[in-house]
Amino acid sequence: MSVSAIGYLRIASTDTQAWMNFGCNVLGLMEAPREDAGGARFLRMDDHPFRFMIEPGDSDGLLAAGLEFPDAAAWQATLDRLAAAGHEFTQGSEDEAARRCVKAFATTDDPAGNTLELYWGRRLDYQPLVSPAGVPAFVTTWKQTGDLGFGHAVLPAPDIEAATTYYTEIIGTGLTDILSIPGMDGMKVHFMHANNPRQHSVALFSGPHPLGVVHIMLEVENMDEVGRAMDRAKAAGVHTLASLGRHVNDNMCSVYILAPGGIAVEYGYDGLLIDWENHACTYSDEGDLWGHEYDFPGVNE
Ligand SMILES: [Fe+2]
Incomplete structure (x- = not known):
């Protein structure tokens, strides 16, 4: 595994102010005010200068997922594997790297067309999180052992086998478990760890998605913080896509709500941490221990 963590996301929004209101007042993230030539807004959740870059766009959706590498050598080795396998990538300029607060990055598309930004050398500014919604902290580190990333993202990959091979053999993630989705004949999710x-x-979902991402996940420290977020979402008129429930694989106890523009955001606590030395990939056709009843907008109206 050469990927350290999923460090940040770039999200396109037709209404960046609405996204910022949602990010700050519902999710409890903190705006990191910065000048940006592209008009992007930045949301932070911890020591990192930002975890979400919200960029003005003609449509809504995920622009790119930033995958962190531990150092220049691991990063370069990954680019060498990409080149050897015939995958194209573009090295970012110094200005583009500075915008992302990284030493260096390269942009590439996975076999499903999802854009990845492979980087190393995040510049941390150690500004404390002051959540406008009073969230004490997000779970992004574990016992001083390092970054857990912002959370997780599930990306669409209709040819899931080809995409999984690309991630596990070239990019450097490990397969954690495989879900055959109940009630969705033949559809699967491959969960991968850094x-x-x-x-x-x-994670990879074996179908397409118009927003380029099936959902993203943010983790807080306890059930009360999930409950408080549920209250804030309800007060703000935010649609709840899935009711409170607990996933079987990562143990996440969570709800799913819809961001402006439609990206599903899972907000949970109690996520499982694993010792990879003693892990074997598992299979299941159960996604949830309980709950997570879905309510897709427009389906039952
Ligand atoms: Fe999730």
């Missing part, structure tokens, strides 16, 4: 204890950092 080199940190979070049960999964990136």
